[in-house]
Amino acid sequence: MITFIRSVLVLLTIAIAASAQENQVSFTIQGRMGDAPFVINTMYRTLADDLYLKPTSLRYYLSQISITHDGGKVTPFPSLYILVDHSAPTSYQLGTHPITRVESITFHIGVDSARNHLDPATYAPYHPLSPQDPSMHWGWTSGYKFMAYNLLTGADTAAMKYVTEIHALGDANYHRITVDVPVDARNGKVSIDVIANLAELLRGINVSKSLFEHSDEGPAKLMLENAAQRVFSAATTTSVSDASFSEDAWKEQGGMVSIYDMQGGLIRASSDGVPSIFNGLRAGVYVVVRSMVGRTPHHTLYLHDGE
């Protein structure tokens, strides 16, 4: 049976009093656009609901990461740099640590000033701070782009004619973010899940025309402030929208249903001709998209507990 669960996401917080001290710690960022999952090259409405918006790439650095746990102990990860890329999986293994009860996670968006101006070419290939393609470094300032967001906007989905690139950098825009994530270890694992409501990145930023801002000021500065103040929250507090829809009734009206994995990969669609697209689906977290000609698609995030 398919079950839609209300208070979703992961954090199966029912702690099985973790006795082992060493646990495998993972950190997941779930990109969202409001209630819908954030999927690159997907059409959304802007915050002001006046335009369509299609993110084409979003990457940012996380640094000076630390976890507060087990009654205020702090485990820092001083050499950990994560390049979050929302066109790829955004789940990270942080290794095995004596962490059983997480209280919060702290990170900064960008690269700390001590490392920000060092030479990217000295890092091993594939290190997040080594040269990237497209580049996450701005040569003449000798500094990393903290966040690079590229998107298209337009009044109708067939003519997304405005191009926006906000590439934000600058030591003064390096902000610290702490997200309270109460979660306990379970079966030797601790999963710290954070929701990033990326719709908020553009709050106060006008993307109704093309905007090209590669800098440390104006919309670039604001985007990093938004990231620090408005975007991140613990996944436990999130609930999915009421998903008790009837697949058959929806299809009878001419609607389509598709299922995506958390990285945006299409698992299957009702146009494949299957009786129910949920049949035989493996347990896990998915995105269900209901679409119908002439309507904005409706996204639902849900946990599937298998047959």
Add this chain to the structure above:
Amino acid sequence: MMVSDRSRSACLAVLIISACCLVQCTTTTGPAPVAPLYVVPNGFPEPVFPADNLPSAERIALGKALFMSTALSRTNTIACASCHLEQYAFADTATVSVGVEGRRGTRNAPSLFNVAYHPYYMREGGVPTLEMQVQVPIAEHNEFDFNILQVQARLTADTSIVNAAMRAYGRPPDPFVITRAIACFERTLLSGSSRADRQDLTSAEQRGRVLFESTRTNCTSCHGGFNYTTYAFENNGLASVYADSGRYRLTRSTADIARFKVPSLRHVGVTAPYMHDGSLRTLRDVLDHYNSGGHLHPQKSPLIRPLGLTRQELDDLEAYLRAL
């Protein structure tokens, strides 16, 4: 854009000549003397090579090949040497340099002689090392418009470059090797035997020198030292409104608006046009500018004020600048 043997850097040529002389002049037996990798001009400090990029003949040769190579640009048409030409002291003659697809940049290309001694690079001074500077033109939209990982991919298909990289650095031509080799080559672009250095000046040039070093002109307050620059960031009153905000771009401090790194004046006779935007066409235009006291600007240095130089004095100063 291939390098001909003729276009070896001047200093290397000098070096080879002196090495030949050594061979000829030495009568003692024993191992043949090895040519030094570079020659430090008289009175110059030893250039500092970083520990991860000590010089060797292989490194310098690879760096020179990459400096001359169009493979670094997306369109495979532009090399470092397209904008930094040896015959113009590794500067060019364009007002602002032209990169891929004819795209014009916003700044005039400076000479690369003696860059080994510069404490920072670019006119706002935001780039701390020559190795890091190499990454700037590769990514610049108006220069190579490329990505260093794609340069790496392209170079990796060239076995002669791969072999040279292995010999020089023991690794394939990755971003480390690309940046190190070019920087290593640039550090050998030393120049310090001009007629002014050799004190081989005509009397007009002599008079120009006295003026240049006098408190009447204050030229050496900013263009002092063996490289004719203090490397300070100054505003010399070039304009009252600048399209380019200079060091402010980097520091966001209003005191830095339209301040630019004081350039070296070595070989200034062949690096026209002048100033960050190439807006002054000739040396005489530059001298007329200084003689007039420049334009009003809040950041203009108090040293820039009307000089009242006569025509003869301007001629003398110009003659001296050409001997640098």
